[in-house]
Amino acid sequence: METLVNGKETITQKKTMPGAEAVICSLLAEGVDTIFGYPGGAIMPIYDALYSYQDRIEHILVRHEQGAVHAAQGFARVRNEVGVVFATSGPGATNLITGIADAQIDSTPLVCITGQVTSGLLGTDAFQETDVIGISMPVTKWNYQITDAREIPEILAKAFYIAKSGRPGPVLVDITKDAQFASMEYAYQKCTEIRTYHPIPVIKQDKLKKAAALINEAKRPFLLVGQGVLIAQAQEVLKDLIEKAHIPSAWTILGLSALDNDHPLNMGMLGMHGNYAPNVLTNECDVLIAVGMRFDDRVTGDLSKYARQAKVIHIEIDSSEIDKNVKAHVPVIGDAKQVLEALLPLVKENDHQPWLDRFHELHQIEEEKIINNDLYPQSKGIRMGEVVRHISEATKGEAIVVTDVGQHQMVTSRYYGFKSPHSSVTSGGLGTMGFALPAAMGAKVGKPDRPVVAIIGDGGFQMTLQELGTIFQYNIPVKIVILNNSFLGMVRQWQQLFFERRYSFTELKNPDFTAIARGFSIESQKVGEREQLPQAIAQMLSHPGAYLLEVTVEKEENVFPMVPSGAAVADIRME
Amino acid sequence: MSNTNNVKLASELLEKDQEKRSFNLSILTENKSGLLNAVTIIFTRRKINIESINVSETEVEGVSRYTIVIESTREQAEKVVKRIRKVIDVFWAFVYENDEIFYQEIALYKVPTRAFLNGDNAEHLVRNNGARILVIEEDFIIIEKTGHQHETRDLLEKLKPYGVLEFVRSGRIAMSKSTRRTDLFLQELHNHH
Numbered sequence: 001m002e003t004l005v006n007g008k009e010t011i012t013q014k015k016t017m018p019g020a021e022a023v024i025c026s027l028l029a030e031g032v033d034t035i036f037g038y039p040g041g042a043i044m045p046i047y048d049a050l051y052s053y054q055d056r057i058e059h060i061l062v063r064h065e066q067g068a069v070h071a072a073q074g075f076a077r078v079r080n081e082v083g084v085v086f087a088t089s090g091p092g093a094t095n096l097i098t099g100i101a102d103a104q105i106d107s108t109p110l111v112c113i114t115g116q117v118t119s120g121l122l123g124t125d126a127f128q129e130t131d132v133i134g135i136s137m138p139v140t141k142w143n144y145q146i147t148d149a150r151e152i153p154e155i156l157a158k159a160f161y162i163a164k165s166g167r168p169g170p171v172l173v174d175i176t177k178d179a180q181f182a183s184m185e186y187a188y189q190k191c192t193e194i195r196t197y198h199p200i201p202v203i204k205q206d207k208l209k210k211a212a213a214l215i216n217e218a219k220r221p222f223l224l225v226g227q228g229v230l231i232a233q234a235q236e237v238l239k240d241l242i243e244k245a246h247i248p249s250a251w252t253i254l255g256l257s258a259l260d261n262d263h264p265l266n267m268g269m270l271g272m273h274g275n276y277a278p279n280v281l282t283n284e285c286d287v288l289i290a291v292g293m294r295f296d297d298r299v300t301g302d303l304s305k306y307a308r309q310a311k312v313i314h315i316e317i318d319s320s321e322i323d324k325n326v327k328a329h330v331p332v333i334g335d336a337k338q339v340l341e342a343l344l345p346l347v348k349e350n351d352h353q354p355w356l357d358r359f360h361e362l363h364q365i366e367e368e369k370i371i372n373n374d375l376y377p378q379s380k381g382i383r384m385g386e387v388v389r390h391i392s393e394a395t396k397g398e399a400i401v402v403t404d405v406g407q408h409q410m411v412t413s414r415y416y417g418f419k420s421p422h423s424s425v426t427s428g429g430l431g432t433m434g435f436a437l438p439a440a441m442g443a444k445v446g447k448p449d450r451p452v453v454a455i456i457g458d459g460g461f462q463m464t465l466q467e468l469g470t471i472f473q474y475n476i477p478v479k480i481v482i483l484n485n486s487f488l489g490m491v492r493q494w495q496q497l498f499f500e501r502r503y504s505f506t507e508l509k510n511p512d513f514t515a516i517a518r519g520f521s522i523e524s525q526k527v528g529e530r531e532q533l534p535q536a537i538a539q540m541l542s543h544p545g546a547y548l549l550e551v552t553v554e555k556e557e558n559v560f561p562m563v564p565s566g567a568a569v570a571d572i573r574m575e
Numbered sequence: 576m577s578n579t580n581n582v583k584l585a586s587e588l589l590e591k592d593q594e595k596r597s598f599n600l601s602i603l604t605e606n607k608s609g610l611l612n613a614v615t616i617i618f619t620r621r622k623i624n625i626e627s628i629n630v631s632e633t634e635v636e637g638v639s640r641y642t643i644v645i646e647s648t649r650e651q652a653e654k655v656v657k658r659i660r661k662v663i664d665v666f667w668a669f670v671y672e673n674d675e676i677f678y679q680e681i682a683l684y685k686v687p688t689r690a691f692l693n694g695d696n697a698e699h700l701v702r703n704n705g706a707r708i709l710v711i712e713e714d715f716i717i718i719e720k721t722g723h724q725h726e727t728r729d730l731l732e733k734l735k736p737y738g739v740l741e742f743v744r745s746g747r748i749a750m751s752k753s754t755r756r757t758d759l760f761l762q763e764l765h766n767h768h
């Protein structure tokens with residue numbers, strides 16, 4: 001088969017082949033080099049076709065389909081490309097749903113291909129038949145069922161286009177077994193347009209001018225960095241803009257790593273467990289510039305008390321996000337990079353030092369009350385913050401860091417000193433425990449040259465630990481750090497603070513995690529003393545293969561500051 | 576205008592935004608299977624009941640129009656419309672209040688033929704209510720009436736004494752008061768992007 005690359009369109013000469021092979025050829029035409037998947041009856045023809053293409057495309061056999069989606073998410077996030085997943089019908093397909101929902105809410109581009117029973121059996125409760133189109137519709141950007149092999153190249157082209165363009169998201173294509181077997185004439189043409197879909201909005205000049213005017217007049221401007229900055233690859237122009245106009249900036253958890261941590265205008269994390277200054281000063285700024293973010297309730301707290309004094313400029317590619325949670329005085333709908341590039345020449349050079357000093361003053365308070373004790377504790381037990389500090393120092397802030405969900409996630413986001421973009425991978429919107437291990441695996445496969453460290457709680461690790469099998473089989477050298485507090489820590493913290501310390505079913509009796517690692521031939525070590533930490537981390541990082549480091553941390557550590565759910569950002573608690 | 580007046584106006588406006596009333600969503604889409612589901616789950620997720628729904632072809636080949644009536648606040652209706660526009664096979668969605676459109680529903684009533692044999696009361700009723708007789712069978716007559724919901728319901732009440740066997744009413748169909756041509760609008764939408 002000959003592939004002709006002609007500008008943006010890839011057109012392949014016609015060739016007769018089964019639908020299953022057309023699936024593989026379509027993926028190759030899209031430049032896919034990695035698939036995460038798990039076989040079964042309804043997708044066997046596709047797996048059979050894959051057998052002949054192993055030299056050109058790598059398939060990673062996971063241990064559970066949820067692991068496949070999370071791995072593809074990790075891969076997609078670090079590469080800023082589409083992740084690809086295969087699964088069979090019925091339980092294979094339903095096992096994908098958590099990951100797909102996660103990808104949808106966190107705008108991660110995926111193409112999930114599921115096998116389906118033969119079209120004649122649709123609706124008959126045939127063995128492993130499930131309505132995956134119906135089930136996945138609310139959590140996909142688009143989905144489609146193929147019953148005719150001739151549709152395969154066109155639909156897959158469309159799937160990749162939709163997944164990646166505009167605000168990215170997961171797409172699911174369900175292919176009946178008869179369509180996989182049927183012979184068809186294969187030719188591939190990339191999709192560049194769908195008449196009902198306009199992923200990149202045209203920027204309105206009047207809005208741009210208004211935004212620039214507001215920024216130029218602002219005395220206390222404040223900029224919020226969301227994941228849209230990373231997706232649009234806008235981190236450089238963002239830096240140019242905030243430096244030129246001298247705007248302090250803070251980030252949502254998914255915007256983390258868009259701006260390097262030691263940039264002088266980086267004021268830290270927003271939201272529930274974010275930093276003190278950016279939360280408090282949200283309610284003191286005069287112009288709030290939100291870029292590629294959606295004012296999630298974990299960021300805003302009580303909306304009726306959120307930035308009411310500020311004029312809001314909302315730069316966002318998805319127009320349905322405008323006025324959804326926070327009313328925008330100046331909405332600028334468009335791709336973050338395009339908007340910021342157009343805005344840059346319109347904003348004046350400026351100096352806001354007194355305003356910046358406010359951030360530093362408040363940060364000083366946070367440092368004294370919280371940060372010092374998190375990073376350099378005097379207590380006997382190890383605190384999560386110091387582990388993260390050691391990892392950050394040992395990797396010079398240059399690792400890809402993948403976190404699960406809970407206290408360790410917040411602590412890692414607060415204290416790892418990211419130096420380069422697309423380096424933080426976490427489940428932000430859905431908060432899916434079990435995300436980190438498979439996502440780290442996918443991230444490492446996506447960026448084999450970068451160190452990948454997964455930081456996971458003892459609870460979340462046990463949700464997808466079966467993926468140690470995948471890590472073992474494919475020799476994926478991820479570094480796994482379990483911060484073991486023998487509790488579902490974040491839930492326990494809420495019980496302590498808001499439910500009178502009634503620790504209802506949050507204590508865990510844990511296995512010996514190092515023994516589990518050994519079962520998969522993964523090097524491991526357990527530490528519980530502060531003095532052991534630097535050495536243990538160095539050993540983990542210098543080990544050539546995968547490594548599991550279990551750290552026994554304080555059982556009842558709490559993460560602060562905290563904006564209690566439903567409270568105003570300015571009412572952030574320090575204890 | 577004084578400041579207090581301004582404040583009052585703003586709060587009245589806000590109140591109007593929060594007030595629940597009828598909104599008519601008019602959605603131009605590709606004619607594709609599964610799309611109805613993709614559109615309706617948007618309401619399900621927000622626990623908004625669909626009061627009426629109608630799907631039909633338009634004068635543009637391959638393009639369908641959904642007319643959906645919901646009870647909601649202005650704010651919610653607008654959010655829903657924005658979300659509907661994101662569905663891949665949707666060209667565009669409009670939101671209208673009742674006074675921004677002309678709309679109709681069609682109702683059919685089945686009554687026993689013998690009700691009409693006893694005098695001409697029922698026939699009168701049909702004529703005086705702007706309805707018409709669609710078919711006369713040996714056992715039943717089907718009456719048709721076009722109108723707004725309260726009008727078709729009125730006739731139902733009036734026919735009840737004659738023994739209504741069956742009553743059905745279509746979803747609302749609506750046209751906006753604009754002079755926009757659908758095909759040109761779609762073209763413009765496309766060119767703009």
Ligand SMILES: Cc1ncc(C[n+]2csc(CCOP(=O)(O)OP(=O)(O)O)c2C)c(N)n1
Nearest residue numbers: 406407408431433457458459460488489490
């Ligand atoms: C799949 C899933 N189930 C439940 C939760 C609710 N939840 C949020 S944080 C948390 C505790 C996590 O405990 P652990 O993994 O040990 O991490 P820690 O908070 O102790 O760092 C739970 C149960 C969730 N986010 N995801």
